[in-house]
Amino acid sequence: MRQHVQKPLGVILAGGRATRMGGGDKGRLDLCGQSLLDHVINRLSPQVAGLALNANGDADRFADTGLPILPDSVSEFPGPLAGVLAGLDWAAEQGRDCIVTAAADTPFFPLDLVAKLQNATKDMPTPLALACSRGNDxxxxxxxxxxIWPVALRDDLRSALQGGLRKVVLWTDRHRANQAVFDASAHDPFFNINTPQELASARQIIEAGR
Incomplete structure (x- = not known):
């Protein structure tokens, strides 16, 4: 049985093209005085042992974050699994066994995200689990x-991506991933921002909580 004795590394997934926001870096949008990316960094960094950003294009535009920038190693923007793979390769270079990922456009994700993901994989030989939300229904x-993703499966993931697989759950189901379930009865902690209207809604959420 694998024991969790240390925090995992964290990777923020920001490799998408933000087409519904008009392109550009969605993480740079202002959300109540902080960038969207800063909100995500502030929530994830206390939960992990180290943090990196998966992003494509000129890495210098993120120099102010001080984070390692991990571009996709698979071409043509194949989706979040490419960012996961970049994170796993980064973790392998540091001798770590897993990473936890978070989306760069989701500013309210749980502060116990990592703890619950680790708990969901405590009896697994390789840590693989997705976060899930459960609503009133x-x-x-x-x-x-x-x-949470295991370095041990990075070559399998690389082969899957090279073979054309793009959908996350197809790969995680193949490896019998567990689930970490979070309560969404009051609000969805995984509310993400894809449109200007959703950015306005996020501002209202923050202002209502002040």
Missing amino acids: NKIWRQPTFG
Whole structure:
């Protein structure tokens, strides 16, 4: 049985093209005096042993974050799994066994994200689990950009991506990933920002909580 004796590394997934926001770096949008990316960094960094950013293009535009920038190693923007793979390769270079990922456009994700993901994989030989939300209807919705991922499966993931696989849950189901379920009855902690209207809603959420 694998024991969790240390925090994992964290990777923020920001490799998308933000087409519904008009392109550019969605993480640079202002959300109540801080960038969207800063909100995510502030929530994830206390939960992990080290943090990196998966992003494509000129890495210098993120120099102010002080984070390692991990570009996709698979071409043509294949989606979040490419960011996961970049993070796993980074973790392998540091001799670590897993990473936890979070999306760069989700400023309210749980402060116990990592703890619950680790708990969900405590009896697994390799740590693989996705975060899920459960609403008032008791339905469970998987959050495929929030998960814990094992370095041991990085070559399998690389082969899958090179073979054309793009959908996260197809790969995680193949490896019998567990789930870490979070309560979304009051509000969805994985609310993400894809449109100007959703950015306005996020501002209202923050202002209502002040």
